[in-house]
Structures are given as C-alpha cells and as structure tokens.
Amino acid sequence: MKFPILLPKIFNYPFTYESNLELKTGDFVEVPFGKVKIVGVVWNEFENENSKKFKLKKIIKKLDVPTLNRKTLDFLNWFSKYNIVPKGMVLKLVLLSGKPIEALDTNSYQNYQLNLKESLFKLTNEQKDSLFQMNDLNKKFNVHVLQGTTGSGKTIVYFEALKKRLDEGYQVLIMLPEIGLTSQFEKKFFEYFNFNPAIWHSGVTKKNKKIIWSGISTGKIKVVIGARSSLFLPFRNLGLIIVDEEHDQSYKQDEGITYNARDMAIARASFENIPINLITAVPSVETFENIKKGKYSFSKLEKRYQNASLPNFEIINLNKTKLAKQSWISDEIIKKVSAHLEKNDQVLFFLNRRGFSPNVLCKKCLNSYSCPNCSINLVYHKNNDILLCHYCGIKKTLNRKCKKEGICDFIFSGPGVERISEEVKKIFSNKKIEIFSSDTMNKKSSKEKLEKIINNKVDILVGTQLISKGFHFPSLNCIVVVDIDLSLQGHDLRGAEKNLQLYHQLSGRAGRTGQSSTVYFQTYNTDTRMISDITNKNPEIFLNKEIDIRQRNNLPPFQRFISLILTGKNENKLETEAKKFKLFLVNKIRGRILGPVDAPLYRLKKRYRMRLLVRGPKTLKLQDSLASAISNYKFSSGIKLSVDVDPISFN
DSSP states (O other): OEEEEEOSSSOSSOEEEEOOSOOOTTOEEEEEETTEEEEEEEOSSOOOOOSSOOOOOBOOEEOSSOOOOHHHHHHHHHHHHHHTOOHHHHHHHHSBTTBOOOOOOGGGGGGGOOOOOOOOOOOOHHHHHHHHHHHHTTTSOEEEEEEEOTTSOHHHHHHHHHHHHHHTTOEEEEEOSOGGGHHHHHHHHHHHHSSOOEEESTTSOHHHHHHHHHHHHHTOOOEEEEOGGGGGSOOSSEEEEEETTTTOGGGEEOSSSOEEHHHHHHHHHHHHTOEEEEEESSOOHHHHHHHHTTSSEEEEEOSOGGGOOOOEEEEEETTTSOOOTTOOSOHHHHHHHHHHHHTTOEEEEEOSOOSSBSEEEETTTOOBOBOSSSSSBOEEETTTTEEEOTTTOOEEOOOOBOSSSSBOOEEEESOOHHHHHHHHHHHTTTSOEEEESHHHHSSTTHHHHHHHHHTTOOSEEEEOGGGGSSOOOTTEEEEEETTHHHHTOSOOTTHHHHHHHHHHHHHTTSSTTSOOOEEEEEEOOSOOHHHHHHTOSOHHHHHHHHHHHHHHTTOTTSSEEEEEEEEESOHHHHHHHHHHHHHHHTTTSSSEEEEEEEEEEEEETTEEEEEEEEEEOSSHHHHHHHHHHHHTOOOOTTOEEEEEESOSOOO
C-alpha cells in the first residue's frame, strides 16, 4: 500500500513510500531517505504526479508516538500556504531536533501534575464581567480581547478562565513575548494554582524539552507557558490559547521561518475550534480594527487593583535646563529623583539602548569601529570591555593603539544604559544601582536580581524596554525617560504605534501599589504633541487617528504587505538579479511591486541585501500567486530569497 510521507526537509510536498503496516494520517514513521534514515509523518495528501517512475522505498517502522490529529495537520498546511514556507520546514517546527519523542515513563511528568486549589482571590465586579464574557464564549472558536490598564489584574481574570478549561479536562497554552518574563510569571502561576506549568523556550534544556514534548503529545502535561515556538507543540487536547501582551513586536519571528506568532495562534485556535484570549494594555492597530469591526469580542478593565491611581506625566524641557558636558541627566531631574529617593521610592532611568555607547571614534586617527559583517556600528559594552554587533554577534576588543601616535583618545558618541548607569552612580553614590537589560537578565543571576528589585533592595534601576514587559515592582514610583527624542526618530511605519505601546507599558510599572508616582520625559522637542499622544490615558484616541491614517494611505491592516529580501555576496550580481526578479514577477502576481531598493540594513552577516515590497489585497490569492511565481523562478548561484508576510520591521 502507498503512503504520502512528509519529511522535515525543504520540500513542499510529501514523498510516496510503500508499506504493509496499518498506518493512518498523522502517524510518525521512520523511512529511508538517500543513505540515511529519517523520521516523517503520514500526510493527508500525495505529491503531484511525476512522469518519472521511481522504485518506491519501504517504510521501516511506525514509531510509538501519539498521532498528529487532523486539526494540527490542517493548521500546518495552512501555515505553509500563508507564510510561503515549504511544508517540510513547517513540520520541522513541530519536531524536536528532527525527531519526535517516543513513550516515556509516567514518572517523567511528575513535576507537572495537575493540583488545582480553590482561589482565595476575590474578583472585582469589573473582573467578574470580563471573566463572564470569556467563559460564555469558551465553547468554540472565538477571539476575545481583554484590555486592561496596567496593574488592573488582567492575569487573575484569565487565570480563572484557564482554571475552568482545566476543570473540563483540556490542555492550555499561555504565550509570553519574552523569555525574561517566564521566571516571574512561573512563580505567580504556582502561587495561584499550586502546581508547576511546563516552560517552553530556547533556554530550556534538551532533557526537559523531551519530557515536555512527550507530555504534551500524550496529554499528560496540561499547561504550557511558552515563547513563539510553543505554538507548534503537538497538543493532544488543546482547549484554550492565551496570548499575553498581544501587541508586543517580539511575537514576530524575523529569522529563519518568518511568522507572527500572535496571528498564527489565532489561526491555530480557529483550526482547533477553541477560544483564544488576547491580553493587552494597548491593543495593536490590527487588533483594535478587528474589535471595531466586531470580529473580536472585547472587555475592558479600567481600574487598577485597589483603585491605585495611574502615574502623572511631566515634561522636562532640556532647552531650558542645560545638560553639563558629557552628561545625560539634567539638574531638574536630579532634584526630583532625590525627592523620590527620600520617600524610599524606587527609581527607574529608562533608555532603550544596550551597552555603553553606540559609536566609538578616536579624535587623533579618526578610526571608528563598524561591524566587518554588517553595515552598522559596533556598540561598546564597557562592563565587558568589548565591541559588539547586535545583529551578527561578532565581538572585538577596543584597540587602544593609535594609528597616528601613542594611545587613542576616544570619543564615545551617544549613551547606552551602561553609560547612564555610570553617571547615575556618580550622582547617587550611596545608592544600590542595577542595570536591567537583555545583557543582564538572561543570565543565571537574573532570578536573584529580580527578587532584590521586588524586595526593594535596589534603589535605582537603569533599564531598556525589557523592563516594560509585565514585571511587577511594588516600590517603583519614579520613572525617568532619559531621551524620549531617541524613540521619536526615524520613519518606521509602526513607529508611533510602538511608542504608544512602549510608554503605556513602561508607565504601568509605576505606582502599582497605590502610591503617588510620576513619569518624567527629558526632551529637546518643543512640539510635545507626540508625547501627549503616547501618554494619553485613553489610548483609543490615538488608535482611532492611526487607523484613519492607515486606511487613507492603504497601509496595514487595510492592505497586505509582503517583503522579499534578496541577499548575495556580490553587490553587482545582487542588483542585476533583483531587477530581473521584479520583471519576472510583474505579470504573475496579484499585487503591486515596489523596488528593488537597498535594504536599510544593507549588509548583514557578510551578505548584501536588496528589498522588494509587494502590496495587495488581504486574501490568500496574493500568497498563492507569489508562491507559484517563486517556485518557477531559478535564482542565480549565491543569491538567496527570504519572504516575510506581514512584516513588522523593514530593515
């Protein structure tokens, strides 16, 4: 008997094999492929008829792994089509290191045993109303958006919705945008439910991943808290998906297979015919538009826990308060921060830039340090005394031997969090100060550092945007945005939306226990309308304006964008190929093609980059026509194409 077997390779079709085994769609099997053995899945469609007659190879064996259900297969097929990704590569997202995990001993799942306890937390009337709406719609596919002011108890509401689904015997997936959030969230989960959820992200050990993958596929593990990749776990009986901080740009996977995990989570919920809850303080423009159209149901929490007030906002005009040379903190801010510290308030200095300085130059020989692989400056990290590329990861030492004479006389242009931390330490020398960024919070000590901050054993934090994402610091009542002008620069399509979300999230870290709190913005910009927009306590005003602008200009979510990036090591060859590729596409796809142009980040990891942008109607016909055209085009040797449907970044 013939069977279609999809392999986790770069093929968009299954291969045909023979077997006398009793097999069904979704079964995991081992098959010969070339000179090796490989694991594949019995798929739900055969490859297209091929005129060449090959001798069919036989399936070696069926593996002792639960079958992938039809709903999962349908989702994977759709994912492939939507994101223009070969089906084999989508299957690879499901498999663990290219292999499924065969049956494990039941004791392997002991740490994740369900042990629900009665909640002692009393919901407010607002929270009860939101929970009622969630539970009322919990019988089939529905997208519900829970928008809540930071500190309003959104997590508690969806915990209660989650508990109901667990009582009914279902599995639940909670998605978080950042790995750094999982430790604090895991603690909160255990305090509420009295059992351990399974944690899934790139930092989890291979051993634990094997246990979790197996536990999910067998239905033994009920709750997963995970990053983007958790979406592809082989759930046996998935009953609810929660996407926390749904607006967060980190849900976009930009490397390898590109996809938006939030959008794909909604799609998976649709195929599974289960509810999905999107949780946010400020919805993304796409989500807000779907609420307005009535496509998504909606509830809102307006009040903070125990009626704590939202922080005040104050603009510090740097045109009136001059900064000292090589200083980034004004005298006015020093006075205000000192007053907060006297009250035992915790203080945060915020600057969304890692390292010490983004640009290093010698005054004598004029030598600057750029990445040899990417068209970007190396960032100096003083704490480790290295120059680092934040794109390709290359590290270099700071060469202090001057090309002209003696030792280099360096100028460090622009600040990073390390530089701000250094200045803060000079001003407040008797205070305990910690840096909070991805460089410091992905280490083993991050859990210990979080505990110190929560217990008010740290007086001053200096942090990047990571700190805005869901952390609860009870004593934080003063936030200083060191350079708001840095955020307002550039021509990013989503720049205004990102700023709105960032600063709402950031301000939400302050005053969570009911004490008076203030967010201070240092700026040279005399036109403060943008700051007023992004700090407005009613973000719907801004979102409605943004929707209007997008609609008038045929921008997402009213049109689909697909970014086509061509890369190559030879500049001239790449430019010629990009022009040739555009001409080939012109009459073959259902959309308008812009470009080719140099990508803003023109060189990345030793390869030059040119970009085409396809814009067209929001139907799968655009992807269908583009996928068909790409499959019929043969790129010159050394030229590679990457496709990004619904791009967030245009670098």
